[in-house]
Amino acid sequence: MIFALVALASCAAPPQDAQPNVLVVMTDDQGYGDFGCAGNPVLRTPRLDAFSAECPDVARFYVSPVCAPTRAALMTGRYGYRTGVVDTYRGRAMMHPDEVTIAEALGDAGYRTGIFGKWHLGDAYPLRAMDQGFDVALVHRGGGLAQPSEPIENERRYTDAILERNGVLERTDGYCTDVYVDEALAFVRASVEAEEPFFAYVAPNAPHGPFHDVPEGLYQAYLERDLASVRTSEKAKLDVIARIYAMVENIDQNFGRLLDGLEELGVTDDTIVVFLTDNGPTRGRYVRGLTGAKTDVHEGGIRSPLWVRWPDRLSPRTSVDVPLAHIDLMPTLLDAVNADVPDGVTLDGRSALGLLQGSDDGWTDRSIFVQSHRGDVPARGHHCAVIGPRWKLVRATGFGRESAPEDAPWRLYDLLEDPAETTDRATSSVLVRIELHAAYQAWFTDVSTSRPNGFAPPRIEPCTPQEPVTTLTRQDWRCDGKEGWGAKGRWLLRVEEPIEVDVTLVFVRERTLDSARFDIAGDVIERDADGTSRRRHALGRVALPRGDVDLSAVCFSESETFDAYQVVLERAAD
Numbered sequence: 001m002i003f004a005l006v007a008l009a010s011c012a013a014p015p016q017d018a019q020p021n022v023l024v025v026m027t028d029d030q031g032y033g034d035f036g037c038a039g040n041p042v043l044r045t046p047r048l049d050a051f052s053a054e055c056p057d058v059a060r061f062y063v064s065p066v067c068a069p070t071r072a073a074l075m076t077g078r079y080g081y082r083t084g085v086v087d088t089y090r091g092r093a094m095m096h097p098d099e100v101t102i103a104e105a106l107g108d109a110g111y112r113t114g115i116f117g118k119w120h121l122g123d124a125y126p127l128r129a130m131d132q133g134f135d136v137a138l139v140h141r142g143g144g145l146a147q148p149s150e151p152i153e154n155e156r157r158y159t160d161a162i163l164e165r166n167g168v169l170e171r172t173d174g175y176c177t178d179v180y181v182d183e184a185l186a187f188v189r190a191s192v193e194a195e196e197p198f199f200a201y202v203a204p205n206a207p208h209g210p211f212h213d214v215p216e217g218l219y220q221a222y223l224e225r226d227l228a229s230v231r232t233s234e235k236a237k238l239d240v241i242a243r244i245y246a247m248v249e250n251i252d253q254n255f256g257r258l259l260d261g262l263e264e265l266g267v268t269d270d271t272i273v274v275f276l277t278d279n280g281p282t283r284g285r286y287v288r289g290l291t292g293a294k295t296d297v298h299e300g301g302i303r304s305p306l307w308v309r310w311p312d313r314l315s316p317r318t319s320v321d322v323p324l325a326h327i328d329l330m331p332t333l334l335d336a337v338n339a340d341v342p343d344g345v346t347l348d349g350r351s352a353l354g355l356l357q358g359s360d361d362g363w364t365d366r367s368i369f370v371q372s373h374r375g376d377v378p379a380r381g382h383h384c385a386v387i388g389p390r391w392k393l394v395r396a397t398g399f400g401r402e403s404a405p406e407d408a409p410w411r412l413y414d415l416l417e418d419p420a421e422t423t424d425r426a427t428s429s430v431l432v433r434i435e436l437h438a439a440y441q442a443w444f445t446d447v448s449t450s451r452p453n454g455f456a457p458p459r460i461e462p463c464t465p466q467e468p469v470t471t472l473t474r475q476d477w478r479c480d481g482k483e484g485w486g487a488k489g490r491w492l493l494r495v496e497e498p499i500e501v502d503v504t505l506v507f508v509r510e511r512t513l514d515s516a517r518f519d520i521a522g523d524v525i526e527r528d529a530d531g532t533s534r535r536r537h538a539l540g541r542v543a544l545p546r547g548d549v550d551l552s553a554v555c556f557s558e559s560e561t562f563d564a565y566q567v568v569l570e571r572a573a574d
Contacts (some may be wrong), residue, residue, distance in 0.1 A: 023199075031281025034207075065279055073325070145161050162547060211240055280302065514556050
């Protein structure tokens with residue numbers, strides 16, 4: 001469904017002395033080379049290309065190698081490791097609720113706040129976007145549609161997807177990116193009509209996979225283009241590249257709709273518009289000559305464009321040569337709108353507003369730290385990088401490992417002379433290597449000790465007045481070390497007062513269920529089922545004791561034993 005802006009010209013522009021609006025667009029797995037202006041010879045992104053030419057030229061901007069840590073840094077101005085976000089699934093993409101987000105800070109400054117698309121920092125109270133400062137939240141669960149966190153009725157759809165609007169499931173109409181932009185435009189229009197400044201965060205889950213449901217017309221058009229010219233690995237399928245590029249061109253069209261909406265509402269000059277991506281591209285396609293892709297700590301995995309447009313305040317003739325990062329967005333935007341950093345909050349990032357305005361007064365050199373890998377707890381020296389104005393120290397030990405091989409080398413690159421990271425300078429520039437290595441060690445010690453419980457994940461608070469029905473999914477469960485989402489696991493809960501809940505077990509396909517065994521804080525409770533085959537099985541009432549409670553649900557049929565796919569807890573009626 002394409003949203004029509006009706007009678008936009010009748011909406012009065014905000015007063016000249018009003019705070020500027022903020023629109024942040026961050027796409028999902030759109031790599032550094034997925035733009036026409038990046039030299040991509042196949043991809044069509046005319047609106048983003050034109051927009052980039054209206055913004056200061058930021059030479060190097062860094063994000064994390066995967067999405068949830070980038071989103072935590074964007075939301076808080078702090079490294080993801082401080083927030084509890086250390087991975088993308090298995091309960092390690094949940095952000096501690098005491099973190100103060102940019103939405104909360106801007107809300108305190110009088111802004112209406114809205115998120116449209118991907119949150120990926122927790123699906124249940126008190127971790128949801130609507131619990132973390134967003135007045136309006138139309139989001140999908142977990143890391144994406146077609147993942148185990150989605151409602152089973154969604155059936156992996158990107159088109160007509162089931163999303164959550166402020167905690168309530170809703171069947172939408174249209175392709176997901178179109179829907180997010182429709183809703184963002186409606187939110188912007190309502191804010192302008194109310195003469196309230198807005199912060200709109202548009203975060204489509206495209207062009208993240210799976211790639212089975214993409215804009216069909218664009219997909220067919222890319223099948224006819226020379227996709228071999230942008231394939232960097234023979235393992236990359238041209239059909240998949242066509243599907244990804246169809247999603248990217250759809251993003252470009254929708255970004256254009258956002259800009260057109262601002263123009264028709266008369267708020268272009270009063271709106272700061274930011275565009276970035278969350279990490280590098282999936283492997284096998286053009287990345288502008290850099291080394292690496294998504295999950296890598298080489299440049300191709302962690303470089304993103306940063307385009308910031310603020311007419312009459314920022315000039316496209318300005319060049320920013322020092323590296324910036326995701327942690328800098330919150331302090332920069334708060335500085336731009338003259339909003340305070342909340343009391344008691346320590347940011348890792350810095351305001352880059354002066355740099356974007358062409359001044360480096362007061363800016364001192366610093367290092368940016370990047371680290372991300374699979375596993376429950378971050379490991380010192382594993383899959384990490386230290387980035388300074390010129391030099392980069394990197395230990396690329398593999399994202400998929402939970403620990404680093406002991407003999408893995410630290411490599412040093414001169415990014416000004418060698419942005420493709422082809423020549424290791426670790427033995428010829430020893431003092432630089434020692435200095436950056438010491439900086440990394442100090443940083444890792446700091447982020448490891450910034451919370452009293454270290455890297456322990458937050459806990460879900462089930463069946464509260466804010467969320468009487470809590471759905472526990474495999475996105476947020478804690479499971480063993482097997483591949484994928486795991487087959488056996490438990491959920492970490494915090495129960496403020498003893499409650500009774502009605503339990504429904506949910507499966508992605510019809511399952512025969514004879515009985516289930518719940519382990520609730522060490523107490524084992526058996527419940528019989530009726531032996532029928534269906535996707536939802538209501539199993540009656542159980543009690544949750546007060547305190548920190550681990551919950552698991554093991555299911556039995558005549559032929560097999562298996563864990564629940566999702567567990568729905570509903571506060572029992574008195």
